[in-house]
Amino acid sequence: MALITCPECGNSISEHAPMCPHCGLPKKTTGTDFRDPPRKLTLKEKMFILSIAAGLLLFYAWASGRLFG
Numbered sequence: 020m021a022l023i024t025c026p027e028c029g030n031s032i033s034e035h036a037p038m039c040p041h042c043g044l045p046k047k048t049t050g051t052d053f054r055d056p057p058r059k060l061t062l063k064e065k066m067f068i069l070s071i072a073a074g075l076l077l078f079y080a081w082a083s084g085r086l087f088g
Contacts, residue, residue, distance in 0.1 A: 021033075021034045022034070025039040025041065025042065025044060026044070027039065027042045027044040028041050028042040028044070030042075
């Protein structure tokens with residue numbers, strides 16, 4: 020447990036405390052506490068994934084002898 024200094028009163032408080040127990044100053048929240056929303060795949064990335072899947076499907080069909088009879 021790390022201690023930080025309250026900018027209002029100067030007393031030491033826990034880094035996990037939502038506010039200073041001495042003066043009541045709320046701790047500022049930062050945007051780094053939450054994950055960024057997942058980004059969408061670009062068309063290039065989608066085509067790459069599709070080509071890999073198609074290649075694996077063709078390889079399986081060739082290896083099992085089901086491709087040409």
